[in-house]
Amino acid sequence: MMDDTRTRLVESALRLLREEGLDAVTLRAVGDLTGLSRTAPYRHFTDKTALLAALAVRVIADLSAHVAAAISQEAGRRDRLRAFYLSYVKYATAHREEYRLVFASEFLAGHHPELEEAIDQVTTALGMAGTGEGPVPKAQLMALLSTAHGLAELAVAGQLAHKGIGYGDIVDVLVAPYGG
Amino acid sequence: MMDDTRTRLVESALRLLREEGLDAVTLRAVGDLTGLSRTAPYRHFTDKTALLAALAVRVIADLSAHVAAAISQEAGRRDRLRAFYLSYVKYATAHREEYRLVFASEFLAGHHPELEEAIDQVTTALGMAGTGEGPVPKAQLMALLSTAHGLAELAVAGQLAHKGIGYGDIVDVLVAPYGG
DNA sequence: CCAGCTACGTTGACATTGTCAACACAGGCT
DNA sequence: AGCCTGTGTTGACAATGTCAACGTAGCTGG
Structure with a gap:
């Protein structure tokens, strides 16, 4: 090779x-x-964007592993959910520039199949981290991913700190509806 | 002037x-x-980024107005919430490039106060569109914004279509916990 | 064994773009 | 009038993505 x-x-x-x-x-x-x-x-x-896409794949794999590890240490549904959000956002804020790349490259996903695949990995990792009570529906997984993604961006952009809110506060709100 | x-x-x-x-x-x-x-x-x-920031402010104002209008046409809490998500994502997908700019500029928010202000406008518009049962806590508003934001990005990136999911499906999931 | 193709890498050149410096000019203030 | 300030222009420059032309090593088929 x-x-x-x-x-x-x-x-x-x-x-x-x-x-x-x-x-x-x-x-x-x-x-x-x-x-x-x-x-x-x-x-x-072929392109600079192709290089960036490959780089994004690496970063997303890292992120995915980080999140999966964090989730696997929790047991209850609610705790897993919280662990997911927290680890996702924590990774994003601790690796600003990497996450910035991920954002930027999402817009190129359509042209780079490997990127879409990498993003899929995150969702499947999420799915496997479900409650064990059967598979989680796709729409629900994407809802989780959307939220984590958006939260990460606001956190990275400093929109939360600017308001005196920690992302932990928001995670509390997000997790609230789900029983222990 | x-x-x-x-x-x-x-x-x-x-x-x-x-x-x-x-x-x-x-x-x-x-x-x-x-x-x-x-x-x-x-x-x-002063800069190209300053121009882009000003442009982003315009775009966000548009988005904000669009969303506020959609929300104001609904009455119940759940319907308002749904209207918020749907109108937000609809605007984003209908104006891809504009939304792309918004994403990109979020990373500059720290250096451009007007931008942060514009983003604040979205949240306050959201807040005023609450249930009328008193003010909505900030953390909760930001949670909503995060979710809408993340969902919009996934939709714009084609990550949903790629999975055969419409964003309406996800909005259903997001809205589900809230009674009528 | 040799001719040649292919993969990999290099240098040269070019257009685009953000940015700065130097210059021009008009209008209002002293 | 003299001048400063705001606004605008042209010239120049460095950085960057990209392409074309070229070189080379190694394997392949005859």
Whole structure:
């Protein structure tokens, strides 16, 4: 598998994303950091957006694992739900730039099947973390994901802190309807 | 006040955004369309992001009005809630590029007070559309906004259609816990 | 074994774009 | 009148995504 270089490119991009932010992820910088030349990425990705999509896939996989781990430590339905929300938002706020990329790339999902697949992984991870009382309907899973997603964005944007609200407060509201 | 030109610039930007998408909103294009020269925007905005922030304020005001109008036509708590979600997501999907801008600019909210103010307007509009049974707590409002926001993004990104779910289905789930 | 194709990588060049500096000009204030 | 300030213009520059042309190593089929 000669994806070796490809992986290294994505890894370089991830490092740039983490250390210098989304704007620093330029094809030239990625090439440099990988020890290659500026246009090297074009041998492995058709486009810059293709690189970003691959990077987003990595980030989403991380996020997904993080969330799944957090959920698996809880037992009751309500606690699992809370763990889901909290871990999701916590990851987002702790990795601002990565989450920013995820947002941006969602708009490209249609053109990048792997991205859609990665997003699917999050939902299935969520589904498996259900109550054990049978499969959770898709619409319900997407409702959860929507909420977590929106909450994460507001938190990252500082819209909550700005109002003196912690995201924990909102999670309380969201979890309230569900019994223990 | 000579904000006239400033307004015209924003209006040109809005037209570009609607007709050719976010990527077409370039300072040069805005200048051209306004009948001015490429760097003219610099006399009214410190930055390109400042222009975009002003544009986002306009868009959010539109969205806010749209949502407020939809809510005001419903009476019961549940119906209002449903109207809120539906009108919000409908606006987002019907104005993809505009909503894309809103997403992008949220990350700049910290640096642009007017933007935060505009976002506040949405929540207060939401608050006034409450049940009439006293003010709705902030955390609850933000929870609603989060959900609508996240749902809108998934819808715009095509993540729902891709699964054969309409956003109406999800709204049903979201509204379910609230009695008529 | 050799000709040649393919994958991978490099340099050069280009258009676009955000941004700044230098200049022009008009109107109101002193 | 003299001048400052707001508004606008052109020229220039660096960064960036992208393409074209070129090089090269290695495997493949004859």
